[in-house]
Amino acid sequence: MTNHDEAAAVRPLTLAWVSRHLEVGERIVRTEALHGGITAEMRRLTIGTRDGNIRDLVLRSFVDPFHLGHAEDWLNREADALSLLTGTDVPAPGLLAVDPTAARCEYPSLLMTHLAGRTVLDDEGLETRVPLLARQLVAIHALRPVERPGEYVALTTADTVVTPKGADAAAWAAAIDVIRRPAPPYEGRFLHRDFQPGNVLFEVPRAGSASARITGVVDWAATSWGPADLDVAHCSTNLALLHGPAWGLWFAQAYEEAGGVLAATASERLYWQVRDGLACSEEVRLVAQPWREAGRAELTPRAVEERLDAYVTVLMDALG
The missing domain is CATH 3.90.1200.10 (Aminoglycoside phosphotransferase (APH), C-terminal lobe)
Incomplete structure (x- = not known):
């Protein structure tokens, strides 16, 4: 089932836009806020199929009025960079879709693949x-x-x-x-x-x-x-x-x-x-x-x- 409390935080137009970029038979079953960013709102989207397979994507949306003026430039830069990095030795997310001017989303957004691993900020190691x-x-x-x-x-x-x-x-x-x-x-x-x-x-x-x-x-x-x-x-x-x-x-x-x-x-x-x-x-x-x-x-x-x-x-x- 979709986690409706979290899904409600992603606006309907954006959810519809994401859905158009999923594979046939896939749907959003959960969204989760990702913390640590400063300029943009980040969410992990869990995508599922009827036969139980799941995968995660990441949605970046610029919602803060203070940063909206830069959103188009920043999202275009990120989209270009992710396209360039495909096939290189630099491990970066894969670009799935971008709407830098919020033509189809409530806010300027970019959809990308989710990478394994975590940030490590401890002194140890x-x-x-x-x-x-x-x-x-x-x-x-x-x-x-x-x-x-x-x-x-x-x-x-x-x-x-x-x-x-x-x-x-x-x-x-x-x-x-x-x-x-x-x-x-x-x-x-x-x-x-x-x-x-x-x-x-x-x-x-x-x-x-x-x-x-x-x-x-x-x-x-x-x-x-x-x-x-x-x-x-x-x-x-x-x-x-x-x-x-x-x-x-x-x-x-x-x-x-x-x-x-x-x-x-x-x-x-x-x-x-x-x-x-x-x-x-x-x-x-x-x-x-x-x-x-x-x-x-x-x-x-x-x-x-x-x-x-x-x-x-x-x-x-x-x-x-």
Whole structure:
């Protein structure tokens, strides 16, 4: 039977649109909200047949008025990326349908296959996962699409940075001065643009993390063309806030050890690392909320601010 309480949360037009993209004899038997996203509403749809076979799909819908203005661009980027990734070594969902302008749905939506695995945000097993993340990002940057996605967009400016209360004022002032400079020259790469532990699925054995493996990379809505350093910096920032500043610094090293190529000089690397770290200062509450929902209750906005301050200070000491 259809779970009507959950199904009611998916509007009738959207349900009808999804149904048109199912196989003959299939129907939606259950919907379940997926947590962890910030910009879009995510739901797992369980699809069943009369003979008892089931499979899962994922529905992404942009319902928040604040993000609706970007929905068409983001969904088109994701649809293009998922099409490109089909048949590659990068494990990504398969695209089934997209309605970026809500022509047939109540809200702009994308329907895709569901991948096995789960996000892992715990400290345990991090030594194993960081090299896996680095190798996966190198594989993403190796892609050479016939049609490039749009150029990357910087997520902060020197004038919009929010310096945390009690932060190292000198370090932050110096970091802000870094991003006042023009962006360094770079060789463009295919970027995920939000590559971080919350968007990577792992299969982790119950007995431990020694043989963990990546089963999927999700959320391709911000796919861009730009410097590899920017993707590396974003994952570094997230690792620093989740697990401590040292892990952010180590990720860049792990990326190079996996065969990735970063900017040639320390000052150029610092620009990208600092730019992403400072961008996070504007959305600490948004970043911290899904982490707490995922079980990291200690990562309050204040705790994340303190880790961000420590990370920016370490960056300025190590690279500045």
